[in-house]
Amino acid sequence: QVQLQESGPGLVKPSQTLSLTCTVSGGSITSGGYYWSWIRQHPGKGLEWIGYIYYSGSTSYNPSLKSRLTISVDTSKNQFSLKLSSVTAADTAVYYCARGAPTIFGVVIHYHFDYWGQGTLVTVSS
């Protein structure tokens, strides 16, 4: 059974960098063609996809966050990480890591999030 667990500071000061790590257990981050993703949810609001990384290091970012965002992977630790710079109160949210699992249609592959971490609340405040 795959499990994901977010870790990192719950409080970040404005203008600083938010850093989170997701540790994957019960399976290797290098197997199966998965896209390892970050998703956030502002308090009382809907879900926003932040971006994903493949174990090789290739990434895709939400254009709304791209200028401030870095997602990286450490295959030796079975972890992937999120760094979001120059944060403001608008970045206060529950941050989830999730596994994007592929469904293959011929030469086309599409994804769904089949495993999620429990989520971690990050508050941006001085």
Place this chain on the structure above:
Amino acid sequence: DIQMTQSPSSLSASVGDRVTITCRASHSISSYLNWYQQEPGKAPKLLIYTASNLQSGVPSRFSGSGSGTDFTLTISSLQPEDFATYYCQQSYSTPWTFGQGTKVEIK
């Protein structure tokens, strides 16, 4: 970006009711539409992927249909544990986007 619009935003229903939630995409997304259930304080849980495929372990009272721009999630007989918020999500093109959610409440 592809905009996903769910309706209704909330609904009240009784145990045993048949419930239908609609999701509309701003552009055609073929069948690349997923549905999630989120209980308060918990992570979302995958129910349906690629419009109509039931995720392993999900009760058969949940079903999905649609293609192109219009999709539905149906709960055939609402159970007490189904009171939650439901989200659709398109995986046709990045940025992957979610609907705003539909909250299913007890009547």
